[in-house]
Amino acid sequence: MRRMLSRVAKSVQNSCNGRSVSTSSERSAAVASAINRLEPSSVSMESNTKRTLADLDGPQGYPVLGTAPEYFRKANRGKMHEVQRQFHQKYGKMFKERLGPVTNVSIADPKIVEELIRQEGKYPLRPPYESWLLYKKLRSQKAGVMSAVGEEWHRYRTALSQKLLRPRNVHEYVDIMNEVVTSLVQRIRYLRDHEGEGSTVPALPNELCKWAAESIGAVLFEDRLGCLENQMAVEVQDFIEAVGKMFLTGHQLMVFAEMHKKLGTKPWKTHVQSWDTIYRVAEKLINKSLDEMKRGIDVEDHDVKGSAFLGHLLTGTKLSIEEIYTCTTELFLSGVDTSSNALGFAIYLLARNPRVQERMYPVIPINARVTTADITLNGYLIPKDTCILLNAYTMAYDEQHFSRAEEFIPERWLRSESKDVNPFSMLPFGFGSRMCVGRRIAEQELYLALIRIAQNFWLEPASKYELKPVLRTVLSLGEQIPVQFKDR
Numbered sequence: 507m508r509r510m511l512s513r514v515a516k517s518v519q520n521s522c523n524g525r526s527v528s529t530s531s532e533r534s535a536a537v538a539s540a541i542n543r544l545e546p547s548s549v550s551m552e553s554n555t556k557r558t559l560a561d562l563d564g565p566q567g568y569p570v571l572g573t574a575p576e577y578f579r580k581a582n583r584g585k586m587h588e589v590q591r592q593f594h595q596k597y598g599k600m601f602k603e604r605l606g607p608v609t610n611v612s613i614a615d616p617k618i619v620e621e622l623i624r625q626e627g628k629y630p631l632r633p634p635y636e637s638w639l640l641y642k643k644l645r646s647q648k649a650g651v652m653s654a655v656g657e658e659w660h661r662y663r664t665a666l667s668q669k670l671l672r673p674r675n676v677h678e679y680v681d682i683m684n685e686v687v688t689s690l691v692q693r694i695r696y697l698r699d700h701e702g703e704g705s706t707v708p709a710l711p712n713e714l715c716k717w718a719a720e721s722i723g724a725v726l727f728e729d730r731l732g733c734l735e736n737q738m739a740v741e742v743q744d745f746i747e748a749v750g751k752m753f754l755t756g757h758q759l760m761v762f763a764e765m766h767k768k769l770g771t772k773p774w775k776t777h778v779q780s781w782d783t784i785y786r787v788a789e790k791l792i793n794k795s796l797d798e799m800k801r802g803i804d805v806e807d808h809d810v811k812g813s814a815f816l817g818h819l820l821t822g823t824k825l826s827i828e829e830i831y832t833c834t835t836e837l838f839l840s841g842v843d844t845s846s847n848a849l850g851f852a853i854y855l856l857a858r859n860p861r862v863q864e865r866m867y868p869v870i871p872i873n874a875r876v877t878t879a880d881i882t883l884n885g886y887l888i889p890k891d892t893c894i895l896l897n898a899y900t901m902a903y904d905e906q907h908f909s910r911a912e913e914f915i916p917e918r919w920l921r922s923e924s925k926d927v928n929p930f931s932m933l934p935f936g937f938g939s940r941m942c943v944g945r946r947i948a949e950q951e952l953y954l955a956l957i958r959i960a961q962n963f964w965l966e967p968a969s970k971y972e973l974k975p976v977l978r979t980v981l982s983l984g985e986q987i988p989v990q991f992k993d994r
């Protein structure tokens with residue numbers, strides 16, 4: 507981690523000196539993986555108990571609908587993480603609920619999270635939304651690394667991990683990512699001076715989505731998409747909006763997706779249109795990059811290389827061309843809402859406290875697994891195919907796991923201070939062989955962006971706007987961030 511930071515710092519320094527050096531040849535040692543630090547703790551499997559799902563407590567809910575109406579109540583819309591937290595407060599660290607036809611088990615205790623994850627098989631299963639599967643069937647579209655299951659997923663994952671998770675490979679993108687951050691800083695300054703009031707930047711969350719799209723685009727296509735230009739390509743803005751809508755409607759269609767499809771409801775139609783736009787724009791960008799690569803080969807011009815990432819998928823893996831398109835599309839869309847919201851919440855919190863920590867807003871507040879075999883969890887026999895919700899948000903606010911849980915105490919994450927923290931109480935990128943494949947990319951993007959923003963601006967709270975976070979699969983910022991950017 508220290509090496510990664512020093513590599514990042516070097517690039518930041520270079521960009522401050524107004525130059526950018528290519529350091530692709532530099533060998534960097536592997537960033538210490540959090541996974542390797544996580545040794546199994548003494549978890550009791552309690553296999554001698556006979557408790558089953560029937561013995562597990564939880565909210566009763568309504569006939570047929572179960573607890574679904576609770577989440578669609580006006581006051582609770584977009585706040586599933588809060589509702590889950592309230593259920594945990596009432597029913598304890600493990601409860602069950604029926605969401606329409608599906609029974610879910612929710613857990614919010616690091617020991618139980620560890621117990622679950624230590625029992626994962628070769629192909630961990632994070633449940634894809636039913637609406638995604640319905641869309642793919644409708645358009646005869648293959649699943650990619652985010653949505654595939656079993657052996658298919660494992661093949662994709664193996665092909666992608668080499669480029670995306672090896673620190674040495676990720677470091678090669680530091681300079682281009684840093685150039686993207688330079689554009690972001692310029693854009694913030696421009697919007698603040700020309701369109702903002704009182705040093706604020708209107709619609710900042712959308713600008714941060716553009717930054718995230720530009721940044722992941724730079725990795726996947728090794729090209730600048732122009733998202734942070736005053737006149738950006740309409741198509742990429744369409745893509746960003748479509749990603750937001752796809753995640754929002756995917757969340758809304760979490761229960762009864764099939765029924766929405768049959769009735770042709772508005773969320774279903776929006777969902778389909780959003781996916782169509784996502785695939786259309788991504789395909790165009792991939793085509794452009796592949797054409798460039800071909801042109802370089804045809805004219806034997808070594809300066810025209812196209813994307814090293816796509817080149818690797820084409821020549822270094824056995825993925826078919828269709829699989830390359832699908833996986834690249836899923837990586838592109840996964841990199842937008844996640845990194846942008848993480849950066850936005852960090853900016854917001856920095857403005858309120860320079861010693862801020864972003865864990866207060868884990869952007870994936872609820873992760874999930876489907877059991878691939880019968881298992882014992884916290885003394886309960888959980889059958890195969892049960893959906894388990896891992897409630898990071900609830901754990902983050904639990905005094906049992908974090909003292910003064912509601913306060914900003916960034917020092918708690920210093921190595922010297924964090925020895926009493928159970929690592930399974932905070933897994934922002936998930937865990938195990940199915941953890942976030944973009945983790946190293948996201949960390950590098952965020953270090954660069956936060957360092958450069960802090961170097962350029964003094965952040966202060968603004969009264970003009972209000973933060974209204976909404977859960978739309980990813981915990982998102984809403985329309986505005988109440989922050990003032992003062993020049994340093």
Ligand code: HEM
Nearest residue numbers: 652840841844845848870935936937940941942943944948
């Ligand atoms: C701060 C930013 C990010 C956060 C907090 C985040 C978080 C997560 C989490 C919690 C998961 C589920 C892991 C699990 O089930 O154990 C995940 C999966 C995934 N993420 Fe990220 N992510 C971020 C950025 C990115 C970026 C930039 C990319 C694109 C390169 C990306 C691509 C993916 C993909 C493709 C998956 C599915 C992996 C699989 O199923 O094998 N993420 N992410």
